[in-house]
Amino acid sequence: MKLLQSPTFKAFSEPLVKNNPVFIQSLGICSALAVTVQLQTAVVMALAMTSVTAFSSLTISSMRKVIPRNVRMIVELSVIASLVILADQLLRAYLYEISKQLSVFVGLIITNCIVMGRSETYALGNPPIKSFMDGLGNGAGYGLVLVTVAAIRELLGAGKLFGFAVIPQAAYDFGYMNMGFMQLAPAAFIIIGLLVWLQKTLMKE
Amino acid sequence: MSDQLKSILFTAAVALVCSLLLTAAASGLKARKLRNVAVDRQKNILKAVGLIDPDQTVSASQIEQRYAENIRCYTLAGTGRIVDGDTSDGLPVCFYIKDGGAAAYILPVDSRGLWGKIHGYMAIEKDGKTVAGFSVYSHNETPGLGGEIEKPWFQKNFVGKKIVDEKGDFVSVGIVKGKVTDVIAKAQQPNYVDGISGASLTGKFLTGGLKKVLMEYEPLSEQFRKGAVDLPAGG
Numbered sequence: 001m002k003l004l005q006s007p008t009f010k011a012f013s014e015p016l017v018k019n020n021p022v023f024i025q026s027l028g029i030c031s032a033l034a035v036t037v038q039l040q041t042a043v044v045m046a047l048a049m050t051s052v053t054a055f056s057s058l059t060i061s062s063m064r065k066v067i068p069r070n071v072r073m074i075v076e077l078s079v080i081a082s083l084v085i086l087a088d089q090l091l092r093a094y095l096y097e098i099s100k101q102l103s104v105f106v107g108l109i110i111t112n113c114i115v116m117g118r119s120e121t122y123a124l125g126n127p128p129i130k131s132f133m134d135g136l137g138n139g140a141g142y143g144l145v146l147v148t149v150a151a152i153r154e155l156l157g158a159g160k161l162f163g164f165a166v167i168p169q170a171a172y173d174f175g176y177m178n179m180g181f182m183q184l185a186p187a188a189f190i191i192i193g194l195l196v197w198l199q200k201t202l203m204k205e
Numbered sequence: 206m207s208d209q210l211k212s213i214l215f216t217a218a219v220a221l222v223c224s225l226l227l228t229a230a231a232s233g234l235k236a237r238k239l240r241n242v243a244v245d246r247q248k249n250i251l252k253a254v255g256l257i258d259p260d261q262t263v264s265a266s267q268i269e270q271r272y273a274e275n276i277r278c279y280t281l282a283g284t285g286r287i288v289d290g291d292t293s294d295g296l297p298v299c300f301y302i303k304d305g306g307a308a309a310y311i312l313p314v315d316s317r318g319l320w321g322k323i324h325g326y327m328a329i330e331k332d333g334k335t336v337a338g339f340s341v342y343s344h345n346e347t348p349g350l351g352g353e354i355e356k357p358w359f360q361k362n363f364v365g366k367k368i369v370d371e372k373g374d375f376v377s378v379g380i381v382k383g384k385v386t387d388v389i390a391k392a393q394q395p396n397y398v399d400g401i402s403g404a405s406l407t408g409k410f411l412t413g414g415l416k417k418v419l420m421e422y423e424p425l426s427e428q429f430r431k432g433a434v435d436l437p438a439g440g
Contacts (some may be wrong), residue, residue, distance in 0.1 A: 066215070067215070068208065068211055068212040068215055070208075070212055071212045071215065071216050074216055075215070075216060075219050078216075078219050078220060078223050079219070079223070081223075082223040082226060082227055085227055085230075086226070086227065086230050089227075089230050089231055089234050089238075090230075090234070092234070092238050092241065093234040093237040093238050093241070094237070096238075096241035096242075096244075096245065100245075180349070183348065183349060184348075184349065
């Protein structure tokens with residue numbers, strides 16, 4: 001299909017797996033550890049981060065021809081910070097319970113290297129629509145990692161997915177126990193390491 | 206125009222646009238945010254008296270309705286009287302109203318914790334002696350260790366415990382290190398709950414915090430023990 005071959009679509013699809021920001025570019029790992037204890041928080045975090053990256057790339061790209069070179073980082077930061085604060089306000093107004101669970105991590109999206117990284121390396125040199133798609137793709141690639149890690153951690157650490165019990169009571173009665181380690185941050189680290197290994201092995205073939 | 210001036214003006218323009226956008230968003234969303242915080246507080250008070258099951262999901266309007274039907278909040282003045290008014294010179298206290306009278310009273314607990322403050326509510330039955338419930342809604346303790354104070358299993362242990370000893374003197378309710386049945390004499394067991402393994406410091410700080418709060422509200426608890434509680438009319 002012509003659409004799937006267009007450079008604009010490729011800007012979106014490449015960061016999903018082939019150039020995944022976490023696994024291949026090694027960006028944004030810190031928050032991946034903290035918000036992946038439950039699937040629900042991981043999904044909200046991924047959506048917040050994707051919107052911030054997409055819209056900040058779009059905004060920076062639209063302004064790329066007028067931003068003075070020597071203040072470009074300050075301008076990028078202002079745009080990103082404003083979008084993050086906006087996202088935080090919307091969460092507090094419409095998804096209060098989840099915003100309490102995410103607490104400081106929404107604010108920390110500002111520090112997520114992926115957002116600033118894409119602004120600096122892609123948005124400054126590419127047209128707005130392509131930059132928007134690139135931001136969307138990187139956010140989605142990051143989101144895929146968050147959701148995968150969270151699914152593993154919630155399933156093994158609490159026997160649930162999205163808060164719904166998946167492991168039947170019969171298994172617990174038989175002697176099965178939740179892996180408490182999965183609820184702590186080092187577990188996320190190990191899972192990400194194993195997934196990087198898996199991806200690189202599959203990509204070699 | 207010099208390059209430097211251009212940079213400064215551009216950055217100032219960006220800052221202005223960003224501030225306008227954020228101010229608009231913040232004020233536009235303010236009403237919703239305030240309602241969320243108020244509903245959250247009401248939910249925690251309802252949880253402390255067991256009017257909401259911790260595993261249930263209740264909608265905001267249901268919380269507001271249940272709260273309006275069952276809870277009345279007043280101020281405990283320095284004189285020991287319960288007055289209907291603002292809490293600037295007195296202590297805030299809420300009552301669970303059932304059959305025209307107070308079935309329990311709910312106190313805000315603000316205790317020191319290991320890594321920050323612990324905030325919650327403790328409900329005492331109208332006998333002024335028995336704990337009706339305990340809920341924690343904010344803390345900074347370590348997840349899996351001190352963080353267990355937010356779990357239902359820990360909070361349920363407080364139900365039925367006593368804040369007075371067999372003679373009727375105030376002793377508060379404390380968290381031991383280990384299991385109550387192993388370390389406390391039978392006569393004092395109603396004044397303690399089991400500790401959380403790996404969280405003895407959290408337990409120690411929370412014990413101190415609870416004692417301090419309950420001590421502040423002793424004048425009210427004594428009124429309940431005597432059965433002489435005067436609630437403002439109406440409400």
